[in-house]
Amino acid sequence: MPAPGRGPADGRPGGGLTIGDAEAAPADVERVFRAEYGRAVAVLTRVFGDIDTAEDAVQDAFAEAARRWPAAGLPPSPAGWIITTARNRAIDRLRREAARDAKQAQAALLHAQEQPAEESPVRDDRLRLIFTCCHPALGTAARVALTLRLLGGLSTAEIARAFLVPEPTMAQRLVRAKAKIRDAGIPYRIPAEADLPARLSGVLAVVYLIFNEGYTASSGEALARADLCAEAIRLGRLLARLMPDEPEVSGLLALMLLTESRRAARTSADGVLVLLADQDRSRWDGALIAEGQALVRQCLRRGQPGPYQIQAAISAVHSDAPIAAATDWDQILRLYDQLLVVAPSPVVALNRAVAVAELDGPAAALALVDELDLDRYYLFHAIRADLLRRLGRRAEADAAYGTAIARTGNAAERAHLALAKQHLSPPDSGG
């Protein structure tokens, strides 16, 4: 059994815990909570066969920790302490309920007797739980909320804030999803080999959706949004460690790390979006780039490309260029060609056209873009506007920028597009 609680087991930054200190700061309890909540809920869900029982018990245990640890210090294995305390608490509570003839409590107790309290050494309980949370029988919004709640330990209020819905709405969404898991019998296990590829891609889609929600905030509090990216990367690291033989898992993690590496350079001080070509590359996070690129190289060696790996590889090519002019567009175009084969979509074709513009000029790219049916997508109009601008077709570019602005709610993107639109007119024309 791995030593639970020794360091940030799931890759959360923050370093080692101050084990054995006479006093533990509330921040220590908070750190253990962030690092170990998901694992504790996952273990107890397996033990009791019921998510609500597991959540209540783990919350009880952390409340107890918050009372005890500040005076007594952190136990040698905080995660082990939490899981044992939660299990005992749950059994006490279920016994009281079972005595009152509550059938569900009796069933949960019976279930607990058949289950070892330790984690299975082969497959992490969190892996089972994430497949439950991301089950295709649940709606996408519910999958995202459950994953953040149960595996990330985010509070309902935090999730509601990040997704800009009222807290009661989010609470209702979580209650409904958990009721469906229980009543419809959504299993708590890793899917059968035959279903695994489809089910895994569903899990990766949820993680990437969480990341993108944080990265391309359609609006809302910047801080809550950055937390979503951190959470998605944490889940990505967890999955990469639990499923080391799945190249798409590494590909997604690499893609998120490389994207995240540019966060600081992506908006100006006054909150305007800065395009990749115009970013101050000294502000990119070198450590994240190195980690992402190492993962991309591993993926390449494996030779089983998939959509996430190819997108990560494209991102890695950008990261390689010390200045925008040094970008290896030839390589990027080849990767887009490959991506179009494994995951054909008009959005991929649109991004490919951007590479074509760099290699063969804006006219060639515009011909490709004009064939795409993406009228509702703001980036389609933004890219068209830029190509028209480069071709000197100022009036058409102006109209396209206008359409792009009308189709995005993101403040940073709107500001960037408005600036670009403004710059179309020569300064002396008064526009």
Next chain:
Amino acid sequence: MKQYLLSIYQPDGDPPPPEILEPIMKDIEAVDAEMRAAGAWVFTCGLHPPDTATVLRADGGDVLITDGPFAEGKEHVGGFWIISAPDLDAALGWARKAAAACQLPVEVRPMVDLAEG
């Protein structure tokens, strides 16, 4: 074991011509036989069209009888299975086969287990 209702949603109106319907019926029978062989089968039936339905409503001390169906719509349940399965994944496995055979949407609903209390 849990039980699940697998409902087939069929568009209202005339059934497809025999050259289309017959192979479908054959496929449905094959799924049925596979369910029985696996011990998952509990019950199957096909239903007459929705305009043969009658609706009864309690109204005070009375019960009103009206011409059906209850819900207006373009599709109605045209038949169903009741199956027994260890969990939703197993039920969805059968429903996948059922949908492929019927060429129609199949809805899976868990049945309340009376022993659950």
